[in-house]
Amino acid sequence: MNLIARLGLRYPILQAPMAGAQDEALALAVTAAGGLGALPAGMLSMEGLDQALTEIAGQGPLNVNFFCHHLPEPQPERLQRWRESLAPYHQELGIEPPPPSDTPSRRPFDEEACAQVEKHRPAVVSFHFGLPEAALLERVKATGALVLSSATTVEEARWLEQQGVDAIIAQGIEAGGHRGHFLSDDLSLQMGTMTLLPRILEAVSVPVIAAGGIGDPDAVEAALALGAEAVQVGTAFLCCPEATTRAVHRRALLEPDTPTAITNVLTGRPARGIVNRVMRELGPLSTAVPDFPLVTGSLCELRAAAESQCRGDFSPLWSGENRQGCREVPAAEQLAWLASKLPSPS
Incomplete structure (x- = not known):
């Protein structure tokens, strides 16, 4: 064919x-x-x-x-430990963490x-x-x-x-x-x-x-x-205008010297993205991350707060090499x- x-x-x-x-x-x-x-x-x-x-x-x-x-079984203890590892970032940015949830995104x-x-x-x-x-x-x-x-x-x-x-x-x-x-x-x-x-x-x-x-x-x-x-x-x-890529992501894509790495700290499953703060400090690969896709919601508030300051510290800046x-x-x-x-x- x-x-x-x-x-x-x-x-x-x-x-x-x-x-x-x-x-x-x-x-x-x-x-x-x-x-x-x-x-x-x-x-x-x-x-x-x-x-x-x-x-x-x-x-x-x-x-x-x-x-x-395959959707994983609920992991409340693992999710709680992961939330605790993110607590210093919430304190730094002066925002409340999201309520606990093991609902897959x-x-x-x-x-x-x-x-x-x-x-x-x-x-x-x-x-x-x-x-x-x-x-x-x-x-x-x-x-x-x-x-x-x-x-x-x-x-x-x-x-x-x-x-x-x-x-x-x-x-x-x-x-x-x-x-x-x-x-x-x-x-x-x-x-x-x-x-x-x-x-x-x-x-x-x-x-x-x-x-x-x-x-x-x-x-x-x-x-x-x-x-x-x-x-x-x-x-x-x-970076095409028809894409909905966020501004911080577009800027990162247009900086060709920034390295990429495979990480699981953003979603719980290995994915390649432009290296950012959370990847450097908690990963890029971590055994503490809850299984995909349970972890995604835990970063939403951090992502929004950082992006409001034009930073992609907690954003999935997906990119190929x-x-x-x-x-x-x-x-x-x-x-x-x-x-x-x-x-x-x-």
């Missing part, structure tokens, strides 16, 4: 779904310009998802992305989400952190949607192919945001995109999409030359630039 031809794309470039930094505006802009836009659904209510999918209906192929994490793909897919029938449905249970996956496939999911190792890629996905996103260690691993939490198994990509290509027969560190025309060209059918790009779109291509230009212009070293579309 030729993924690009089947979707009718002008460019073999997928916009990565980026929860918290975009809505349907960026997705529609990328699709209108000839790529595949993506709508992240992991942080949307079912009402919000229904509204977004209604608004984008009939405007070209789009990828709707869902998380497939992100929901995995479930019956209600599946019903929305069946109602709106998007062209592509993608998953992060594995796949939903078999019965739900079969219902998604029955809508005619192409099913994609992320693999961070060859073993994960093989598993995804066995479950019947239509294409695999090979997520290298350079990628911004959450790691998509699901068979093992061992980060030492993770590898760079240009190393992972050929290994997955050799191991599976379905199309493979390269992701991670692909933020400029050279990287796009290199990944396709290695055999990827398409690339997935996230960070390079974060390659952000040299971040530009404050419309998504259509950015997409055409990313594709500028590829043969002209026929």
